[in-house]
Amino acid sequence: MKVGGIVLCGGKSARMGRPKAALPFGNELLLPRVVRAVRESTDFVVVVAAPDQEVPPLPDGVPVVRDEVEGRGPLGGLVAGLTALDGACDAVYLSACDAPFLTPAFVRRVIAGLGDPSSLQEEGWWVSVWAAVPQIGGRLHPLAAAYRARVLPVARAMLAANRLRMTDLFTLVPPRALSASELRDADPELRSLRNLNTPEEYAAALRELGVIECPFAPDP
Numbered sequence: 001m002k003v004g005g006i007v008l009c010g011g012k013s014a015r016m017g018r019p020k021a022a023l024p025f026g027n028e029l030l031l032p033r034v035v036r037a038v039r040e041s042t043d044f045v046v047v048v049a050a051p052d053q054e055v056p057p058l059p060d061g062v063p064v065v066r067d068e069v070e071g072r073g074p075l076g077g078l079v080a081g082l083t084a085l086d087g088a089c090d091a092v093y094l095s096a097c098d099a100p101f102l103t104p105a106f107v108r109r110v111i112a113g114l115g116d117p118s119s120l121q122e123e124g125w126w127v128s129v130w131a132a133v134p135q136i137g138g139r140l141h142p143l144a145a146a147y148r149a150r151v152l153p154v155a156r157a158m159l160a161a162n163r164l165r166m167t168d169l170f171t172l173v174p175p176r177a178l179s180a181s182e183l184r185d186a187d188p189e190l191r192s193l194r195n196l197n198t199p200e201e202y203a204a205a206l207r208e209l210g211v212i213e214c215p216f217a218p219d220p
């Protein structure tokens with residue numbers, strides 16, 4: 001099975017108050033850091049940005065594609081990414097750009113949740129699983145999930161109907177929910193699911209990395 005990676009970096013970053021993609025994290029920036037983790041476990045990666053967004057430098061060979069229409073949220077990004085991959089892969093891992101603790105092992109584990117098409121025994125099960133999505137404490141994580149490429153027309157139809165909630169996709173295509181215990185084999189503390197929305201979350205993540213100074217002061 002050929003698996004691509006899609007890393008989303010559009011959106012407003014309103015809660016952070018500055019573009020999340022270009023936040024320093026250790027000796028790199030957030031977006032290239034996430035791209036690196038996804039690329040280690042997939043065959044190729046595309047980054048999906050807003051139409052006029054400035055994107056920080058990326059590892060060689062990683063293309064940037066743009067949302068077809070600005071501001072349609074992660075679903076619009078998934079559609080733009082799958083369209084750019086244009087049938088080159090059977091499935092994708094979809095990631096937000098603000099997940100600094102994402103690990104390649106976690107990405108592999110989630111992709112494995114789609115099943116193995118080479119196993120005849122599992123074939124029927126595999127074909128019926130359109131997405132593999134972590135579900136922790138009842139909450140689904142659609143931006144740390146794997147999708148079969150065949151979700152594209154369904155996601156496009158949702159955009160056309162202005163249904164933009166990612167989790168609505170799982171009412172239209174059959175997902176397999178991945179439990180915490182399944183995922184802990186790959187990432188014992190499930191840090192791959194942490195994402196940074198606010199300056200406080202960013203500062204806390206930097207402290208975990210051993211960085212004492214936040215490059216900007218969180219709001220009091």
Ligand SMILES: Nc1nc2c(ncn2[C@@H]2O[C@H](COP(=O)(O)OP(=O)(O)OP(=O)(O)O)[C@@H](O)[C@H]2O)c(=O)[nH]1
Pocket residue numbers: 008009010011012013014015016020048049050067070071072073074076077095096097098143197
């Ligand atoms: N390509 C693309 N990515 C998006 C879009 N909206 C959000 N994202 C990405 O999706 C991920 C989750 O985004 P959110 O944190 O929910 O939204 P945000 O716009 O980044 O932040 P807020 O404005 O604070 O809600 C991040 O990696 C964003 O960069 C979009 O319209 N297009």
